[in-house]
Amino acid sequence: MNRIIMLPLLIPLVTAVAMLLLRNRVQLHRVLNVVSAALSGVVALAIFSATMSSGVLSLQVGGWEAPFGISLVADRLSAVMVVMSALIGLCTALYSIGTIDEDREHYFYHPLLQLLLMGVNGAFLTGDIFNLYVWFEVMLISSFVLLVLGGLPQQLEGAIKYVTLNLLSSAIFLAAVGILYGMAGTLNMADLAVRIPLLEHRELLTVVAVLFMITFGVKAAVFPLFFWLPASYHTPPVAVSAVFAGLLTKVGVYAIMRFFTTVFVRDDAALIYDILLWSSGFTMVVGVLGAVAQYDMRKLLSFHIISQIGYMIFAVALQSPLAVAGGLFYMVHNIVAKTNLFYVSGLVKRLAGSYCLRDIGGLYRLYPLFGLLFLVPALGLAGIPPLSGFWAKLVVIRAGIEAGAWGLTAVALSVSMLTLFSMIKIWNEAFWKDDPRGEQSAGRTEYHAIGRLKQGMIIAPIVVLGLVTVVFGFWFEPFFEMMMLVAEELLEPARYIRSVTGGVL
Amino acid sequence: MTFLLAVIIGVLYAAGTYLILRRSMVKVIFGLIFLGHAANLMIFTVGRLTKGAPAFVAEGASGLTGAFADPLPQALILTAIVIGFGVQAFTIVLFKRTYQTLGTEDLDEMRRTDQLPGGKS
Numbered sequence: 300m301n302r303i304i305m306l307p308l309l310i311p312l313v314t315a316v317a318m319l320l321l322r323n324r325v326q327l328h329r330v331l332n333v334v335s336a337a338l339s340g341v342v343a344l345a346i347f348s349a350t351m352s353s354g355v356l357s358l359q360v361g362g363w364e365a366p367f368g369i370s371l372v373a374d375r376l377s378a379v380m381v382v383m384s385a386l387i388g389l390c391t392a393l394y395s396i397g398t399i400d401e402d403r404e405h406y407f408y409h410p411l412l413q414l415l416l417m418g419v420n421g422a423f424l425t426g427d428i429f430n431l432y433v434w435f436e437v438m439l440i441s442s443f444v445l446l447v448l449g450g451l452p453q454q455l456e457g458a459i460k461y462v463t464l465n466l467l468s469s470a471i472f473l474a475a476v477g478i479l480y481g482m483a484g485t486l487n488m489a490d491l492a493v494r495i496p497l498l499e500h501r502e503l504l505t506v507v508a509v510l511f512m513i514t515f516g517v518k519a520a521v522f523p524l525f526f527w528l529p530a531s532y533h534t535p536p537v538a539v540s541a542v543f544a545g546l547l548t549k550v551g552v553y554a555i556m557r558f559f560t561t562v563f564v565r566d567d568a569a570l571i572y573d574i575l576l577w578s579s580g581f582t583m584v585v586g587v588l589g590a591v592a593q594y595d596m597r598k599l600l601s602f603h604i605i606s607q608i609g610y611m612i613f614a615v616a617l618q619s620p621l622a623v624a625g626g627l628f629y630m631v632h633n634i635v636a637k638t639n640l641f642y643v644s645g646l647v648k649r650l651a652g653s654y655c656l657r658d659i660g661g662l663y664r665l666y667p668l669f670g671l672l673f674l675v676p677a678l679g680l681a682g683i684p685p686l687s688g689f690w691a692k693l694v695v696i697r698a699g700i701e702a703g704a705w706g707l708t709a710v711a712l713s714v715s716m717l718t719l720f721s722m723i724k725i726w727n728e729a730f731w732k733d734d735p736r737g738e739q740s741a742g743r744t745e746y747h748a749i750g751r752l753k754q755g756m757i758i759a760p761i762v763v764l765g766l767v768t769v770v771f772g773f774w775f776e777p778f779f780e781m782m783m784l785v786a787e788e789l790l791e792p793a794r795y796i797r798s799v800t801g802g803v804l
Numbered sequence: 805m806t807f808l809l810a811v812i813i814g815v816l817y818a819a820g821t822y823l824i825l826r827r828s829m830v831k832v833i834f835g836l837i838f839l840g841h842a843a844n845l846m847i848f849t850v851g852r853l854t855k856g857a858p859a860f861v862a863e864g865a866s867g868l869t870g871a872f873a874d875p876l877p878q879a880l881i882l883t884a885i886v887i888g889f890g891v892q893a894f895t896i897v898l899f900k901r902t903y904q905t906l907g908t909e910d911l912d913e914m915r916r917t918d919q920l921p922g923g924k925s
Contacts, residue, residue, distance in 0.1 A: 429880055436887045443894060447901075455902040457917045459829070462895055466836050467824065469891075473843035473884055480877065481850030530917045 300349065301358045304371045304424055306342040307381050310335055311417035315410040328409035329396045335413060336389035339420075343385040347378040351784065355798035357426065365799050366487035370426035374795050375785040379627065380423040380553055383634045386767075387545040388416045390760035394642055395538045397749065397756035398649075403448050403536070411448070415441035415542065422550050426799055428479065428486045428562075431554065432472050435518070439465055442547060445539045446531060457531030464527040468517035475510035478503055489799035491562050492792050501567075508563055508571050515558065519551025521612055522581035525605045529589060532604070533597035533654075537645030540597060544604050545638035549630055552611050556623070559615070561792045575616035580707050583609030583714040590721045594656045596644045596729070599721060600637070603680070606714060607633050613711060614695045617702045624786035625694030628779060632679070632687040632771055639676035639764035646672070646757055647729055649746035656728035661739060663730040670730050672758075675765040677726065679772070681719035687771030690779065809849045816842035829899045829909040836895065840888045844881045851877030 314335035318328050349356060355374040359365055373381070391412065399408055418438025425431050447458045480486055482503060483494045498504070513524065520528040528548070532540050555575070559568045586606025593599035611633070614626025644654065650666060651659035663670040679686035692715055699708035746754065771778055788794060816838045823835030854873040861868055903909045 429883070433883065433887065436891065440891060440894065443898070447898060450901065450905065452905050453917050455898070455905055456914045458898060459902055459911070459914060460917070462898060463824070463832060463836065466891060466895065467839065470820075470836070470839040470843045473840070474846050476880070477843065477847030477850045477877070480847065480880070481852070534917060 301356050303342060303346055303349070304356055304358045304373045307339055307346070307385070307420040307424065308371075308417055310339050310342065311413040311420070315413040315417070318410040318413070319407070322407075323405075325401065325404045325409075328404060329392075332392040332395070332409045332412065333389070336385065336392045336416075339416070340382075340385040340389055343378070343382040346373050347375075347382050349373075350375045350378040351781070355788075355795050357798045365426075365801070366485045366490035369430050370487060370489070370799050371424050372426035372489070372795065372799055373424055374798075375788050376553070376556065376627070377423045379631065379782075379785055380549070381420055383549075383631055384416060384419050384423065384546055386764075387542060387634060387638050388412075390638065390642075390764060391538055391542045391545075393756050394541065394645070394760045397753040398538050398645055399536060406448060408445070408448060411441050411445050412542070415445060419546050419550055423553060426488050428488060428491070429476055432469070432476060435472070435550075436469065438547070438550065439469070442543060446535050446543075448535070448539075451534070454534045457534035461527045461531035464517060464524075468514045468524075471510055471517075472514040475507050475514060478510070479507050482507070487799065488557070488562050489792075489796040492564070492796050493800070495563065495567060504563075504567055505570055508559075508568055509574075511558055512555070512571050512574065515551045515554040516578070517551070518548065519555060519608055519612070520548050520582075520605050521551075521575075521608060522578045522585050522605070525582070525586070525608075528605060529598060529601045532601040533595060537597070537641055537648070540601075541638045541641035541645075544600065544641050545634045548604055548608055549611075549634055552608060552615070552630060555612065556615050556626075556789065560618075560623075560789050561795055564792070572616045572618060575612050576704065576707060579609045579613035579616060580710045581609075582606065582612060583710055587714045587717040587721065591717055591724070594728075596647060596654045596656055596725060597641070599656075599725065600640050600644060603640075603718065603721070604637060606718065607637065607680070609714070610692070610695055610711060613704075613707055614698060617698050617704065618790070619698055619702060620783065620786045620790055621694065621701065622698035623789060624779065624782040625691065625698050627785055628687075628782045629691040629695055631778075631782075632691045632768070635764050635767045635771070636676045636680040636688060639761055639768070640673075640680065642757070642761045642764070643673045643676065646746065646761065649757070650744050651729065651734075652745065656725065658735060659729050660732040661730075661734035665739065670726075672761050672765060673726070673730065675768055677722040679768040681722045682715050683719070685772045687768045687775070690772065690775045694779070805855075806849060806853055809845060809853075813842050813845050813849065816845065827911045829903065829911060832911065833892070833896055833899055837888075837892055840884075840892070844884050844888070847877050847881050847884070 314331055318331055321327055350373055357370055357372045360369045418434050418441055421434030422431055425434055443462055447454050483491055485491055517524045532543055559571055583606050586602050589602035590599050611626045611630050614622045648654050653659050679688045682688040682692040696708055696711055820835045820838030823831045851874050854871050857872045859872045859875050
């Protein structure tokens with residue numbers, strides 16, 4: 300049963316290799332991409348239900364006992380994240396069919412997407428810090444290539460910033476891994492959790508913790524380490540931006556959650572939580588202010604990613620079960636809503652001909668139903684009841700009040716006003732105001748020029764993710780109870796440790 | 805030996821940090837490479853240096869006795885070097901292509917993706 304943990308890594312790998320072998324059969328790539336993503340989804344759900352019913356699954360790869368070999372571990376947190384990665388993978392596979400041009404497809408767009416998902420899943424499932432570094436690199440190199448695929452000037456410019464800052468963070472990660480190994484003599488997360496409290500020489504522990512925080516902070520785009528994100532995320536095709544927006548920054552948040560609950564326990568990481576609390580406030584504010592100023596729809600959404608990360612980090616840094624459950628729900632809700640908004644921005648571009656909100660308008664008059672497709676994720680993100688964002692924010696803010704973090708709770712509340720404002724801005728500019736180019740007639744756009752099938756492939760993921768946002772909102776309680784179970788397990792690392800080490804250590 | 809390595813690591817970090825703060829893309833690449841090497845050497849040094857004691861189990865013995873060189877840092881560095889090599893190769897090609905496309909290697913001139921469209925800054 301435990302071997303099932305391998306599958307979220309093996310399925311994308313095998314698919315990617317198969318695509319590379321059949322390099323000219325682009326049609327087949329599309330089908331394979333969807334099939335592989337659907338299979339991953341089934342496997343992810345199986346892992347999720349297994350962790351929910353029977354606790355932590357762990358696998359010692361190659362039969363080497365922990366802590367000597369590399370462990371793959373699926374606890375509830377990992378399982379939730381793998382489910383989300385499969386959902387976004389499937390939706391993006393569909394959306395890519397409708398939007399990615401054939402040139403990019405010939406230059407290995409589909410295999411790269413699979414390898415990216417493999418890296419993301421690997422980061423979620425590994426139980427070893429050095430292995431986490433390796434999965435980060437797998438993820439990064441695929442994302443580098445996806446980002447520059449097409450070679451437009453702004454893509455290259457954005458990629459320079461993205462690549463440089465991410466490589467810098469990798470170097471810091473590596474240094475932190477080295478120091479930690481020198482101190483504790485192990486890199487297995489469960490083993491580290493046991494050994495770190497017993498260490499005699501603790502002088503460097505804070506340094507290591509801060510180095511890890513910086514590394515994951517860069518990945519998660521936390522203030523003041525986010526500058527690569529708004530410089531690059533709007534440059535590739537929308538399908539790529541969407542999968543980046545949905546998953547990549549959340550890998551950073553996941554790593555922060557994992558590290559500062561499982562590996563470093565409360566006392567060793569007290570300073571980290573303080574820093575994270577402060578920076579979460581700045582992250583929320585700076586992100587949303589950046590968003591409010593933008594007129595390019597994709598840049599506006601990119602800045603929003605940063606602002607939303609602030610909420611998650613705020614919740615993680617509070618460390619109460621309610622806060623962590625809220626942060627998790629926030630992350631799940633945000634992955635869905637954010638990816639969906641990027642999909643919608645691609646649809647708007649295809650309908651109106653531009654991403655720039657100043658140049659377009661009048662979409663609601665011509666396509667009222669598409670307006671609804673935008674409103675669901677937009678209001679969900681802003682936190683209008685009864686959609687998912689409302690509950691996510693409610694729980695996080697409640698946890699903030701319970702912890703007595705009044706200042707940051709006030710910041711979180713006012714930032715959601717600005718979030719709503721910027722969503723209304725998109726609505727007013729793109730959908731509501733009259734088209735500045737004069738009256739347009741429906742049905743003569745880039746969107747209508749592609750075939751029925753491709754249109755369906757664009758609309759289907761938007762509808763699916765929109766439904767998820769609605770379902771999270773209307774049936775909030777069962778999902779939240781699940782998140783509470785996840786949070787309890789996360790804050791109680793004993794079960795994780797016992798599963799990996801077999802109770803020996 | 806440890807002291808010497810510590811000095812080298814320090815110099816590499818200093819040089820790397822200085823270089824990635826330069827505006828020229830070529831220097832930034834060198835800076836990134838230096839930082840990668842510094843991290844690798846650091847893993848090697850922090851993992852304790854033990855001279856002339858490979859981690860071999862002697863004939864007839866059931867385990868290692870006495871001090872022995874820990875092979876794990878070397879395995880880590882080997883992996884990191886391979887990954888670093890691939891990533892650096894990609895970076896060099898990316899930077900070259902950027903230079904060809906944009907016609908400049910001054911990073912200060914690459915501001916288009918950060919500016920507001922129509923902005924005056």
